[in-house]
Amino acid sequence: SAVISQKPSRDICQRGTSLTIQCQVDSQVTMMFWYRQQPGQSLTLIATANQGSEATYESGFVIDKFPISRPNLTFSTLTVSNMSPEDSSIYLCSVRIGGATDTQYFGPGTRLTVL
Amino acid sequence: AQSVTQLDSQVPVFEEAPVELRCNYSSSVSVYLFWYVQYPNQGLQLLLKYLSGSTLVKGINGFEAEFNKSQTSFHLRKPSVHISDTAEYFCAVSGGGGGFKTIFGAGTRLFVKA
Numbered sequence: 001s002a003v004i005s006q007k008p009s010r011d012i013c014q015r016g017t018s019l020t021i022q023c024q025v026d027s028q029v030t031m032m033f034w035y036r037q038q039p040g041q042s043l044t045l046i047a048t049a050n051q052g053s054e055a056t057y058e059s060g061f062v063i064d065k066f067p068i069s070r071p072n073l074t075f076s077t078l079t080v081s082n083m084s085p086e087d088s089s090i091y092l093c094s095v096r097i098g099g100a101t102d103t104q105y106f107g108p109g110t111r112l113t114v115l
Numbered sequence: 116a117q118s119v120t121q122l123d124s125q126v127p128v129f130e131e132a133p134v135e136l137r138c139n140y141s142s143s144v145s146v147y148l149f150w151y152v153q154y155p156n157q158g159l160q161l162l163l164k165y166l167s168g169s170t171l172v173k174g175i176n177g178f179e180a181e182f183n184k185s186q187t188s189f190h191l192r193k194p195s196v197h198i199s200d201t202a203e204y205f206c207a208v209s210g211g212g213g214g215f216k217t218i219f220g221a222g223t224r225l226f227v228k229a
Binding site: 004031033041042043044045048092094096103104105106107108109 | 149151157158159160161164205209215216217218219220221222
């Protein structure tokens with residue numbers, strides 16, 4: 001299993017600013033994922049971040065808006081840049097230990113409100 | 116491309132009644148199926164998963180799900196629900212053409228009434 005922590009747990013930000021969300025895992029993992037959960041909706045994958053390579057972004061998400069760092073096997077950051085109210089969401093970090101058959105573990109999420 | 120459809124956005128049910136949350140998926144190849152639960156203001160927790168073998172999968176908190184390949188369904192069931200089961204439930208699929216990515220359904224809000 002994996003225990004994941006995220007910082008901050010919540011934040012209220014002004015339009016046009018940026019916020020960096022940190023994700024820390026208690027074990028070394030190759031695959032990390034960042035999801036967005038907009039109010040009352042399901043999870044949408046933003047990008048896959050594997051250590052030692054560039055993050056892979058899903059359709060509709062770009063690196064300039066959501067830059068990701070993955071400096072080692074236990075840590076990642078997601079930055080939400082030049083925020084607008086439409087970016088108000090819960091952002092979730094997730095890891096998978098093993099292949100496609102293995103369980104994904106999720107962090108508690110970062111609740112972001114943009115005014 | 117893979118997709119997951121949860122047929123009910125909300126399911127109200129009385130305490131101690133049985134419940135079924137419906138999930139259909141589409142994929143041209145074999146996939147792995149999951150149900151996750153999200154309690155209010157918390158992250159996601161795995162309820163159960165189907166990888167292969169027996170089509171009836173038992174999970175935590177008395178939940179079970181049945182994989183039906185011909186109907187491409189993976190419905191979640193519980194014979195008797197509790198107030199504490201009130202939460203959002205997500206069906207998800209990974210593997211196959213999607214590789215390591217997990218695709219989530221829109222979610223079903225289970226509301227258990229006293």
